[in-house]
Amino acid sequence: MPEQKFDLIVIGGGPGGYVAAIRAAQLGMNTALVESTHLGGICLNWGCIPTKALLRCSEINHLLNNASEFGFTIKEFFFDFKKIIERSRGVAKQLAGGVQHLLKKNKVTVIDGYGKLAGQGKVTVEKDGKTIDTLSAPHIIIATGARARELPGLEADGKLVWSYKEAMVPETMPKSLLVVGSGAIGIEFASFYHNMGAKVTVIEVMDRILPVEDEEISKFAHKQFKKQGLTIHTGAKVTKLEKGKDNVTAHIDIDGKAEKITVDRVIVAVGITGNVEDIGLDKMPKIKVDRGHIIVNEWSQTGESGVYAIGDVAGPPWLAHKASHEGVICVEKIAGKNDIHPLETSNIPGCTYCTPQIASVGLTEKAAIEKGHKVKVGRFPFMANGKAIALGEPEGMVKTVFDAKTGELLGAHMVGAEVTELIQGYGIAKTLETTEIELMHTIFPHPTLSEMMHESVLDAYGRAIHF
Amino acid sequence: MSQPATEPRLFASPLARRIAAEKGVDLSAIKGSGPHGRIVKIDIEGAKAGAAPVIAPSKAATQASSGPDAAQMSNALGMTYTEIPNNNIRKIVATRLLEAKQTVPHFYLTIECRIDSLMAARKGINDKANGEYKLSVNDFIIKACANALNTYPAANTSWTEDAILQYEHADISVAVATPNGLITPIVKEAENKGLRQISEEVKDLAGRAREGKLKPEEFQGGTFTVSNLGMFGIKEFGAIINPPQSCILAVGAGEQKPFVDGGEIKIGTFMTCTLSVDHRSVDGAVGAEYLQILKQYIETPVSMLV
Numbered sequence: 001m002p003e004q005k006f007d008l009i010v011i012g013g014g015p016g017g018y019v020a021a022i023r024a025a026q027l028g029m030n031t032a033l034v035e036s037t038h039l040g041g042i043c044l045n046w047g048c049i050p051t052k053a054l055l056r057c058s059e060i061n062h063l064l065n066n067a068s069e070f071g072f073t074i075k076e077f078f079f080d081f082k083k084i085i086e087r088s089r090g091v092a093k094q095l096a097g098g099v100q101h102l103l104k105k106n107k108v109t110v111i112d113g114y115g116k117l118a119g120q121g122k123v124t125v126e127k128d129g130k131t132i133d134t135l136s137a138p139h140i141i142i143a144t145g146a147r148a149r150e151l152p153g154l155e156a157d158g159k160l161v162w163s164y165k166e167a168m169v170p171e172t173m174p175k176s177l178l179v180v181g182s183g184a185i186g187i188e189f190a191s192f193y194h195n196m197g198a199k200v201t202v203i204e205v206m207d208r209i210l211p212v213e214d215e216e217i218s219k220f221a222h223k224q225f226k227k228q229g230l231t232i233h234t235g236a237k238v239t240k241l242e243k244g245k246d247n248v249t250a251h252i253d254i255d256g257k258a259e260k261i262t263v264d265r266v267i268v269a270v271g272i273t274g275n276v277e278d279i280g281l282d283k284m285p286k287i288k289v290d291r292g293h294i295i296v297n298e299w300s301q302t303g304e305s306g307v308y309a310i311g312d313v314a315g316p317p318w319l320a321h322k323a324s325h326e327g328v329i330c331v332e333k334i335a336g337k338n339d340i341h342p343l344e345t346s347n348i349p350g351c352t353y354c355t356p357q358i359a360s361v362g363l364t365e366k367a368a369i370e371k372g373h374k375v376k377v378g379r380f381p382f383m384a385n386g387k388a389i390a391l392g393e394p395e396g397m398v399k400t401v402f403d404a405k406t407g408e409l410l411g412a413h414m415v416g417a418e419v420t421e422l423i424q425g426y427g428i429a430k431t432l433e434t435t436e437i438e439l440m441h442t443i444f445p446h447p448t449l450s451e452m453m454h455e456s457v458l459d460a461y462g463r464a465i466h467f
Numbered sequence: 468m469s470q471p472a473t474e475p476r477l478f479a480s481p482l483a484r485r486i487a488a489e490k491g492v493d494l495s496a497i498k499g500s501g502p503h504g505r506i507v508k509i510d511i512e513g514a515k516a517g518a519a520p521v522i523a524p525s526k527a528a529t530q531a532s533s534g535p536d537a538a539q540m541s542n543a544l545g546m547t548y549t550e551i552p553n554n555n556i557r558k559i560v561a562t563r564l565l566e567a568k569q570t571v572p573h574f575y576l577t578i579e580c581r582i583d584s585l586m587a588a589r590k591g592i593n594d595k596a597n598g599e600y601k602l603s604v605n606d607f608i609i610k611a612c613a614n615a616l617n618t619y620p621a622a623n624t625s626w627t628e629d630a631i632l633q634y635e636h637a638d639i640s641v642a643v644a645t646p647n648g649l650i651t652p653i654v655k656e657a658e659n660k661g662l663r664q665i666s667e668e669v670k671d672l673a674g675r676a677r678e679g680k681l682k683p684e685e686f687q688g689g690t691f692t693v694s695n696l697g698m699f700g701i702k703e704f705g706a707i708i709n710p711p712q713s714c715i716l717a718v719g720a721g722e723q724k725p726f727v728d729g730g731e732i733k734i735g736t737f738m739t740c741t742l743s744v745d746h747r748s749v750d751g752a753v754g755a756e757y758l759q760i761l762k763q764y765i766e767t768p769v770s771m772l773v
Contacts, residue, residue, distance in 0.1 A: 339502050341509075406489070408482050408508075433480030433508055 004109075006032045006137040008334065009123045010327075011115035011279065014041020015320035016311030017143030018099055018108075020327030025106040027335045032135055033108050034115030034125055039099040041145055043320040045092050046165050051188055053088035054168070055353050058195035062355065069392060079196075081173045088168065111135070117142075117280030121306060124280075139306050139334050142294060143327065144275040146312035149292075154180060154238060154268050160248050161241060161266045164189070174198055174264035178250050180238055182209035184352040186269035187221075191354035194230050201231040201261060203252060208234055210352065212317075214364040214413040216379075216399060221415055224356055224395055241266060274313040298342035300330040308334075322348050346411075347430050351420040356396050359423035362411030362430060365401050374404040376436075378460025380452045382416045384467045387447040393417035398456040400426075407435030412456075418449055425453055436461060479506035486511045495569060556648040564707050571626075572746045575705045578758045580765040581735045582721050588768045592662070604738075605641075605695045606666040608718055611764035612693055613637035613657035614771050615757060622757035623690050625711040626748040640689030640709060643673045650676045651709060653689040662771075697721060703739035713745040714754070716761075738765075 008024045010017045013035030021033040038045050057079070067074045103110050113125035113132055123140060125133035148156065148163040156163040162170075167189050175198060179190040182204035194200040202209065202225075208218045209225075209232060225232060233254050240251040249262045273292035281287050281294075286303035288295040293316075294309035296302055302309055308330050311323030325343055332340050349361040368375050382388040382396035396416015403410055412426035429439055436457055444454040458464045479487070479494050483506045487494050492514050499506035541548055553561070585607050593601050616623040616637040625632045637658045640651035652672035654665055675681050692709045697720035706717040719739040725732050740761070744754040764771055 339500070339504075341500070406482060406485050408485075433482035435481045435485055438481050 003134045003136055004032070006030050006109070006135060008032070008139045008141065008331070009034065009115070009135050009137040010141045010143055011117075011123065012041065012143035012145055012311075012313075013039040013099070013103075013110070014143060014145045014311060014323065015043045016145070016323030016327045017041070017141065018103060019324040020141050020143060020310060020331050021108045022102060022106045023328045024331045024335075025108050027331065027337075029331075029335070031108045032111055032137070033103060034111045034113060034123065034135070036112075036114040038096055039103070039110070040092075040096040041320075042147075043323075044095050044099065046168060048320055049095055050088040050092045050168055051192070052353060053091040054084065054192050055188065057084045057087070058192045059355070061197075062195050066392075081196075082171075085169055116278070117284055117307070119283050120304075139308070141300075141327070141330060142279065142302075142307065142309040142313055143311050143323070144279055144313045145323075146272040146274045146292075146318060148268065149271040149273045151268070151270055153240060154266075154270070156268055157243075160243050160246075161268060163268060167267045170265070176263040176265075177201070178203065178238075178248070178261060178263040178266045179269060180266065181269035181271070182206075182232070182234075183211070183269060183271065184350070186267065187352055187354045189267050189269065190230060191225075194225075194228065195355060199231075199263075201263065202233070203236045203238055203250075204232070204234045205237045206234065210358060212350070213352075213358060213360055214399060214411070215366060217358060217360065217397075217413045217415050220397060221354070221356065221358060224415075225354075228355075272312065272318050274315070276313060299333045300326055317345070317348060317350065319348060319350060344431075347427065349423045349427050351423065353420060356393075356416045357419045358415050359419040360411065360413040361423055361427050362409065363401060364411055364413065365399070368401050368403075368410045373410060375410065376402040376404045376460045378402070378456040378458065378464070380455040380459055380464060380467055382449075382452065384455075385449060385452050387449050387451070388417065390447070391417060391449075398422075398452040400453075400456045400460050402436055402457075402460050407437060409434065409436070409439065412453075416449075422450055422453060425450060477506070478504065480508065482508050483511050487514075490514075493566075496565075554647055556645075556650060560649050563710065567708050567710050571708050571710060573705075573708060574744050574746050574751065574754075575741055576744065576751070576754045576758055577703060577739060577741045578762055580738050580740060580762050581726075582738050582765060583736050585765055585768045586721070586736060600663050600666055602662055602666050603669075604697070604721065605693070605718070606662055606669060607768060608695065608716075608765065609639050609641065609654060609657055609665055609669065609693055610660075610662055610771055611761055611768070612691060612716060613639055613654075613660075614764050615761040616691055617658035619757050619760050621753045622714050622749055624713045624748045625690075626713065626745055627711075631748045634690040636690070638688060638690045640686075640692040640712070641669055641672070642692060642694035642706075643676045645677045645679070647679060650681065650686055651689060651692055652676050652681055652686045692716070693718065697738065703741055705741050706743050708743050708745055713748045714757075715743045717741040717743065740765075 007029035008031045010021045010033045013033050017033060018039060021031050024031040061079060064074060064077050111125055111133060113127040116124050118124040121136050121138055123135045124131050158166050164185055173196060177193050177198045177200045179186045179200060179202045182202050187210060190200045190202050209222050210218045222232060236252055236254040238250050239253050242249040247262055247264055248266050249260055252259045252261060276289050276292060276294060284304045287307060288303055294302055294314050296309050296314045300308045300310050300314060310326040310330050312318045329340055329343055346362045349359060352358040365375060365377055378400040380398045383394045388394055399413040401411040409429055414423060439457040444451045455464050455466055477494055486508060492511055494506055497506050497510055497514060500510050501507040589602050589607060620633050623634045623637055636656040638653050638655045639657045640653050642649060642651050654668050657665055672685060689712060691712055692715040694706045694715060695718040696704060697718055700720050703719040704717045706715045708715050721736045721738040723734055723736050726735050742754055742758055
């Protein structure tokens, strides 16, 4: 079999891999991308994108249910759950086609098959258990992503106990649901199914939901969910799942108290683990793996020269935009570009698409104090913002954390309508290293939700105008 | 005539500027690692980790130059050396003069003065002094500089953003080499002092400067500097301005040489003086006119009696 030679081989076509491949092609590298399942990866096919399509439907449902607040009388309406799922799949499919087009346009060689490291500078491609191709390149990027973490006794079976994947394509709408884990994935599904009318219970082992978010934001969201009718147990864990014919009885330990709850379905969202198995790492002893993730340095380099790992397989935060950005930095470093800096983790925004939405960037107030910063904290409530009230979305807040000495924006934390579209404003501010002065001098348009971002900064310095 | 230089725009993030100001780091000496060389926070933090920035008594400190680091280079190439720690004077000289060279638009004017009359006057006065005092050539030059500034105060100035400050008195800083480095004690209001007083003051100040016993007010301030390397046989040189002053006079050695006078070749003693000038506050013609007046006082020392 002739060996195909490239400048760069990328294994995995998710948001890390395909972006790295396109950037490499832009920089003049002859690039191959090996993908076994579908271009766009989990994000596009089973994650970010299809869930947003689902959440859009749940928002519409929510609006229709509350139409009278806006002066509408809707006597009766129905939703077709099957059509909602179909729409979500359609959106994913459309975008996956887009990725294919982009790779072609940039002259990336896409190879359909399962890529595996096969020694220094070599990758084999398998299809249906047979080796169909051997590729070689001086640089190889592993971008194989991650999958749902499984806990013993809580393994997804695809029928009664779901992982994110089954939760996205159910045949019928469950009437009751138990969500195990209250990170971004768990909370998004909890919020979606709740908005669609299911009775949802959330179990979180930590003492608060959304444990990576600022404590104040977690608390605020918790209160909102409770008000909406979700049941949330923190400091709780599932000890046993008893499966019935079309339901599951979960044994729960809540702060040492045993309880039982019977639900139609269970969604397990207890974190993710990197896809490090069966990709040929056994042939590369210098590549080290720690708790399901490949260990890399600040330039995504593994212990083996010429082999890199980006995105979920290289560790948290497990975010598509982190993977893409790592891919770009990694490739630019390989190409010897100037002016590149390692990824600044405190500049990576995170978004959770529940109702209300949650978005943040940088350090939480607590983390900032723990790092030794003397902080100035600003807060501004949605209730005091004209646009929020006009939208009928008066629940939410914008919180900012500054270093008291230097005025550095250390972190920003938001909860409320459309905050996922707002957070990049603070992302730019952080990347440009602005201080509170430039943010105060920035003119925010009226009337917008973004005015709250201004007011929160002003509030940190005791200067808020509208609160 | 040279034009004042416009400062190139310095690209630095707002946060980098804030931290630099707090730490007293001069941004102009820092190499930025951000996009298009923009100075970002990490560059300032790096400045702290490296050689500690020097704090001058008056102004913010300047980082070491952004060129290759001598220690790094020497170590890399295996060159051997002895480390002589920088004392305070060395650090201040480095900071102040780096700042002067980088931020003050210098230009230079050179003039030759015949000093036969000055030498004769000096000999006459010293002969009559019975050893009570002994004037040096430099004492005459200090006096001449002060009188010329008094006559022509446009050269006795400092540049500020809002205004040019024109001083009422000629406080002459005199460059003195000490074992610890260069220091410039001041003969204050030299235009009002006689040669003998100037001579005695310089002697006292220089002596105490060498022992490190000057009081701060004796070397801080000054409106004009005289630096004389004539005693080392240096013919002429250009000095670096001592900010915030506008001018410094670099004085070379007196030497005999032939010259033409009324169609005849004669022998005279000549001395070359070079004035370094801050173009922001003193234009070329102004500097030149000042030198003309100075030359008059030096060549006709008796006019200093007037």
